Amino acid sequence: MKESNNNCKPAVKTISVEKVAAANLPTKRGSFKIAGYRSLNSDEEFVVLYKGEMRKEIPTLVRIHSQCLTGDVFGSIKCDCGPQLHKAMELIEAEGLGAIVYQQQEGRGIGIINKIRAYALQDEGADTVEANEKLGFAADARSYQQCAEILFDLGLCKVRVMSNNPDKLKALEDAGLQIVERVPIEVKAEEPAAQYMKTKKEKMGHLLDKVV
Numbered sequence: 760m761k762e763s764n765n766n767c768k769p770a771v772k773t774i775s776v777e778k779v780a781a782a783n784l785p786t787k788r789g790s791f792k793i794a795g796y797r798s799l800n801s802d803e804e805f806v807v808l809y810k811g812e813m814r815k816e817i818p819t820l821v822r823i824h825s826q827c828l829t830g831d832v833f834g835s836i837k838c839d840c841g842p843q844l845h846k847a848m849e850l851i852e853a854e855g856l857g858a859i860v861y862q863q864q865e866g867r868g869i870g871i872i873n874k875i876r877a878y879a880l881q882d883e884g885a886d887t888v889e890a891n892e893k894l895g896f897a898a899d900a901r902s903y904q905q906c907a908e909i910l911f912d913l914g915l916c917k918v919r920v921m922s923n924n925p926d927k928l929k930a931l932e933d934a935g936l937q938i939v940e941r942v943p944i945e946v947k948a949e950e951p952a953a954q955y956m957k958t959k960k961e962k963m964g965h966l967l968d969k970v971v
């Protein structure tokens with residue numbers, strides 16, 4: 760992690776996202792602000808949940824959460840995505856300060872239809888990495904540059920990242936943010952998710968201390 764100071768700035772010269780709407784959002788896990796961003800160079804849209812006053816000198820809880828329709832909305836227990844999202848909301852509510860950038864990169868970047876195809880391959884015995892690769896995709900095709908730009912636009916600089924993914928941490932740091940702490944976000948997963956999490960640890964290097 761880079762040495763902390765108050766002068767961090769985006770690695771890119773021109774910010775490629777813009778905020779287009781914002782409102783209040785009361786939820787079962789607390790009251791938040793919600794903002795909508797859109798990319799200026801693609802059709803991707805982003806949602807940000809945030810709470811408190813964003814200041815660049817204050818190390819702030821953040822999470823980059825990739826859309827998981829099956830886990831976040833339908834409550835799938837094949838993964839730990841939904842519980843991770845809810846835990847991040849609870850941590851921010853408890854602290855009174857933080858932000859979650861919700862990006863539309865379903866299935867680690869392959870989209871919901873291909874994700875369902877990948878699920879079918881998993882039903883036949885493939886793990887989550889093998890399924891993506893059998894469909895002709897990278898194990899993880901996500902990009903986090905614009906997510907970092909959104910955090911900068913909110914006014915952040917020093918961040919405490921709620922993540923188990925070292926690639927995500929590196930991407931945010933490379934984008935110019937100062938990561939002052941990694942906050943583990945391991946959650947209790949039901950049995951169908953056990954193999955999924957083991958694969959993430961063994962094949963993708965995720966930092967999962969509770970997975971054996």
